[in-house]
Amino acid sequence: xxxxxxQIKRERQDIKRRARNISSMSRLRTQIxxxxxxxxxxxxxxxxxxxxxxxxxxxxxxxxxxxxAGRRKSKITRHLNSxx
Numbered sequence: 001x002x003x004x005x006x007q008i009k010r011e012r013q014d015i016k017r018r019a020r021n022i023s024s025m026s027r028l029r030t031q032i033x034x035x036x037x038x039x040x041x042x043x044x045x046x047x048x049x050x051x052x053x054x055x056x057x058x059x060x061x062x063x064x065x066x067x068x069a070g071r072r073k074s075k076i077t078r079h080l081n082s083x084x
Contacts, residue, residue, distance in 0.1 A: 021063060035076040041060050041083045048080050 031051040038044040052073055059069035 013030055024058060024063055028054055028064070031055075032072060032076060036079050039083065041080075046082050048076060051076055 005038050020037055031047070031054050033046045035051050037043055038047055054067045055064075058064050064072075
């Protein structure tokens with residue numbers, strides 16, 4: 001079977017993009033988990049702003065869908081508001 005240069009390049013790009021996407025999704029999940037695991041209101045607020053910023057960036061880049069971003073922001077906001 002023929003191996004065209006464009007196909008070879010596309011496979012190289014796919015590997016790089018996949019690695020970048022996996023890393024970004026892992027970081028996104030970690031940010032969300034930090035907010036959900038925090039029990040102190042002040043620390044949670046700091047983590048919350050970082051997480052919301054990262055969620056918005058991920059949605060803007062197309063890493064996650066905008067509705068998914070909204071759902072995740074809503075989830076961490078509910079947790080933050082439940083803290084005293």
